[in-house]
Amino acid sequence: MVFKISPLMPQNIQELSPLSDVRIATAKAGIKYKDRTDLLFIVFDKPASVAGVFTRSKCPSAPVEHCRASLPHGVARGVIVNSGNANAFTGSKGKNTTNEIICAAANTLKVRENEIFIASTGVIGEPMDASAIVNLLPSMAETAEEGNWLEAAKAIMTTDTFPKLSTRTFNCGGVNVTINAIAKGAGMIAPDMATMLSFVVCDATISSDMLQSMLSEAVQGSFNSITVDSDTSTSDTLMIFATGKEHFPCLKSQSDPRYGIFVKQLSELLHELALQVVCDGEGARHLIEVNVSGATTDKAAKTIALSIANSPLVKTAIAGEDANWGRVVMAVGKAGVEVDRDLLTIWFGEHRVAVNGERDPAYCEEKIAAYMRGKHITIRVDIGLGESSTTVWSCDLTKEYVMINSDYRS
Amino acid sequence: MVFKISPLMPQNIQELSPLSDVRIATAKAGIKYKDRTDLLFIVFDKPASVAGVFTRSKCPSAPVEHCRASLPHGVARGVIVNSGNANAFTGSKGKNTTNEIICAAANTLKVRENEIFIASTGVIGEPMDASAIVNLLPSMAETAEEGNWLEAAKAIMTTDTFPKLSTRTFNCGGVNVTINAIAKGAGMIAPDMATMLSFVVCDATISSDMLQSMLSEAVQGSFNSITVDSDTSTSDTLMIFATGKEHFPCLKSQSDPRYGIFVKQLSELLHELALQVVCDGEGARHLIEVNVSGATTDKAAKTIALSIANSPLVKTAIAGEDANWGRVVMAVGKAGVEVDRDLLTIWFGEHRVAVNGERDPAYCEEKIAAYMRGKHITIRVDIGLGESSTTVWSCDLTKEYVMINSDYRS
Numbered sequence: 001m002v003f004k005i006s007p008l009m010p011q012n013i014q015e016l017s018p019l020s021d022v023r024i025a026t027a028k029a030g031i032k033y034k035d036r037t038d039l040l041f042i043v044f045d046k047p048a049s050v051a052g053v054f055t056r057s058k059c060p061s062a063p064v065e066h067c068r069a070s071l072p073h074g075v076a077r078g079v080i081v082n083s084g085n086a087n088a089f090t091g092s093k094g095k096n097t098t099n100e101i102i103c104a105a106a107n108t109l110k111v112r113e114n115e116i117f118i119a120s121t122g123v124i125g126e127p128m129d130a131s132a133i134v135n136l137l138p139s140m141a142e143t144a145e146e147g148n149w150l151e152a153a154k155a156i157m158t159t160d161t162f163p164k165l166s167t168r169t170f171n172c173g174g175v176n177v178t179i180n181a182i183a184k185g186a187g188m189i190a191p192d193m194a195t196m197l198s199f200v201v202c203d204a205t206i207s208s209d210m211l212q213s214m215l216s217e218a219v220q221g222s223f224n225s226i227t228v229d230s231d232t233s234t235s236d237t238l239m240i241f242a243t244g245k246e247h248f249p250c251l252k253s254q255s256d257p258r259y260g261i262f263v264k265q266l267s268e269l270l271h272e273l274a275l276q277v278v279c280d281g282e283g284a285r286h287l288i289e290v291n292v293s294g295a296t297t298d299k300a301a302k303t304i305a306l307s308i309a310n311s312p313l314v315k316t317a318i319a320g321e322d323a324n325w326g327r328v329v330m331a332v333g334k335a336g337v338e339v340d341r342d343l344l345t346i347w348f349g350e351h352r353v354a355v356n357g358e359r360d361p362a363y364c365e366e367k368i369a370a371y372m373r374g375k376h377i378t379i380r381v382d383i384g385l386g387e388s389s390t391t392v393w394s395c396d397l398t399k400e401y402v403m404i405n406s407d408y409r410s
Numbered sequence: 411m412v413f414k415i416s417p418l419m420p421q422n423i424q425e426l427s428p429l430s431d432v433r434i435a436t437a438k439a440g441i442k443y444k445d446r447t448d449l450l451f452i453v454f455d456k457p458a459s460v461a462g463v464f465t466r467s468k469c470p471s472a473p474v475e476h477c478r479a480s481l482p483h484g485v486a487r488g489v490i491v492n493s494g495n496a497n498a499f500t501g502s503k504g505k506n507t508t509n510e511i512i513c514a515a516a517n518t519l520k521v522r523e524n525e526i527f528i529a530s531t532g533v534i535g536e537p538m539d540a541s542a543i544v545n546l547l548p549s550m551a552e553t554a555e556e557g558n559w560l561e562a563a564k565a566i567m568t569t570d571t572f573p574k575l576s577t578r579t580f581n582c583g584g585v586n587v588t589i590n591a592i593a594k595g596a597g598m599i600a601p602d603m604a605t606m607l608s609f610v611v612c613d614a615t616i617s618s619d620m621l622q623s624m625l626s627e628a629v630q631g632s633f634n635s636i637t638v639d640s641d642t643s644t645s646d647t648l649m650i651f652a653t654g655k656e657h658f659p660c661l662k663s664q665s666d667p668r669y670g671i672f673v674k675q676l677s678e679l680l681h682e683l684a685l686q687v688v689c690d691g692e693g694a695r696h697l698i699e700v701n702v703s704g705a706t707t708d709k710a711a712k713t714i715a716l717s718i719a720n721s722p723l724v725k726t727a728i729a730g731e732d733a734n735w736g737r738v739v740m741a742v743g744k745a746g747v748e749v750d751r752d753l754l755t756i757w758f759g760e761h762r763v764a765v766n767g768e769r770d771p772a773y774c775e776e777k778i779a780a781y782m783r784g785k786h787i788t789i790r791v792d793i794g795l796g797e798s799s800t801t802v803w804s805c806d807l808t809k810e811y812v813m814i815n816s817d818y819r820s
């Protein structure tokens with residue numbers, strides 16, 4: 001199946017500068033895809049700090065289990081990512097495959113096994129042969145070069161229609177630091193999962209503890225606030241690495257003024273990357289932003305926002321460019337959070353469509369119809385009961401989504 | 411938009427016998443549809459007991475609020491149902507419309523207002539004019555006849571592609587009693603909601619308390635175990651009425667041996683009707699039955715079953731006749747309930763596809779592919795941790811679902 005490039009692709013793909021001591025190699029291992037790279041090896045020539053967040057699935061893949069178990073050691077020397085096979089629900093074989101790859105990479109780099117991190121994305125339940133990957137690692141480690149970020153982003157794609165990259169260079173306590181990041185998103189083809197993978201590398205000197213704390217904070221408004229179809233992969237992985245930098249004293253406390261500066265930049269970068277993932281949701285034709293305000297608690301705001309963002313009826317309405325605010329009311333109502341129907345106010349973009357429990361008296365179909373033809377649709381709901389607010393992002397549900405996902409596996 | 415009749419329609423529409431003192435009239439009020447009936451008036455010539463369950467939406471419609479408030483009185487003399495306008499999110503106007511209709515019906519039948527029940531289904535947020543309905547009530551009350559159940563089922567349809575009826579006649583403590591029921595289902599056309607309405611009438615003599623208790627029990631394995639797209643209407647209404655019968659002493663205690671007999675029959679009838687609703691889900695081409703066994707609690711079993719039954723990726727796979735058990739694992743994992751990946755066993759029909767955390771060694775693609783071409787697909791998952799089990803029903807997610815629901819409102 002050939003995928004059309006998403007109409008929501010950013011106009012420019014960002015160029016990422018090389019980072020010192022971060023060498024990248026890609027290769028064609030032939031795991032599933034032909035004539036394209038499907039293997040990425042990132043080598044840290046000096047020990048890097050590391051942190052990560054992973055899928056909440058109760059059935060995680062073998063690679064996710066390895067990464068979780070290795071994090072407490074707090075040191076990374078290499079990252080291996082393959083596309084084409086998720087090595088998920090592959091039983092003891094899958095665990096062995098992961099171990100073989102980890103072991104080979106550790107030997108190649110002469111480092112400890114818990115300093116190698118791994119992620120796999122693609123087919124689920126299909127045994128994966130380690131040898132195709134293992135055999136390539138020595139030459140990849142040798143030829144890996146600083147730079148190559150675009151190639152890295154391309155090698156981890158499955159049904160993504162464009163590579164996803166983001167970068168920030170900023171002054172952090174008098175020293176310029178750079179954060180580079182790649183991601184792959186929720187493009188799915190049967191039986192691939194909507195695995196979201198993202199790898200972030202910065203050249204600042206930050207303890208693993210602080211990295212974890214900053215990542216957990218920055219993920220809330222970005223990767224934890226997007227949804228394509230409410231389905232959660234067995235393999236979702238977001239990791240950050242800090243290689244360290246001369247003249248940048250180690251950031252190891254939240255009271256360090258650089259903490260806030262770094263978190264802000266990291267949050268913006270992850271947010272940009274997360275939106276790229278949504279914009280490449282299968283069959284997406286519209287980016288949907290859902291703002292909920294006036295909720296009684298942050299949790300209530302997010303529950304309501306996700307109820308709207310995941311509603312098939314809301315998502316199909318946006319696909320049809322239909323300002324169907326009745327379905328928004330429905331989605332608010334089904335969220336299970338206490339609301340007062342007659343206090344709801346709903347806007348599409350700047351157009352207020354419902355107020356005081358009924359259609360806005362000034363409702364103008366023509367103006368709203370024009371707005372709905374845009375690519376970026378904002379749905380705003382004020383609950384009228386409190387002070388909490390949140391924003392989440394989603395995409396529309398189109399015929400193409402169903403076509404992509406109902407295609408035969410064979 | 412014209413809807414093709416669902417390929418899952420039952421082969422025969424059941425004929426319902428007339429019930430004494432239950433008179434039915436239908437009419438063309440022209441609320442939205444042209445050239446078809448859209449108004450139903452059921453008249454109980456003697457006071458009937460009544461019970462009901464309603465949408466859990468926090469934004470219910472005005473008719474739902476009226477019914478909830480009237481139930482404690484425990485007596486029904488009339489039911490009015492219109493299709494074409496849900497009178498939901500219509501503010502104080504909507505409440506006035508409901509009150510006007512209730513008042514007119516009560517005057518016509520010379521009964522109390524809280525003895526009239528009402529339901530509306532159709533467009534949301536559109537003010538509804540009471541007069542078209544009010545003007546028809548006197549003549550409808552006069553011409554209403556015993557029987558007419560098929561006409562009743564047709565008058566409440568919105569985008570249903572077939573009328574939904576079910577009946578049972580059985581011996582209950584030495585007396586033959588009959589339960590008749592109609593429903594409308596989850597056919598949707600923008601901006602109609604997936605409102606589920608069902609009205610059940612029996613000729614047994616049962617107190618309202620007992621009716622409520624029996625209905626609450628019987629709804630669990632039927633209407634509370636089906637899902638089309640996880641979206642919940644503002645107007646879902648299921649009501650039961652008991653007109654009473656000579657030589658049938660009033661059933662007013664759970665210890666009455668007739669209680670169990672009646673609940674069993676009611677459960678079967680509601681189950682049959684609920685499956686008709688799923689089989690008429692928009693664009694449905696396959697009925698999906700999800701059995702979850704071996705869960706630690708009933709609640710865990712249902713959470714997992716609904717996670718599978720609502721997963722867009724599982725539903726699109728079934729549409730594509732693809733035995734994609736990897737997506738079933740994903741849906742189990744995302745349910746948030748504690749599971750052990752390596753204890754899961756998964757079947758499609760009789761075909762075991764996964765066991766011990768990986769694909770079944772005896773997996774045979776050909777046999778399973780043949781099974782997946784059937785109309786009724788059973789997904790069975792054993793969690794391997796406990797004794798609790800449950801079954802829910804859903805339908806597949808097809809291109810037609812998206813087409814129906816992304817069509818312009820105008």
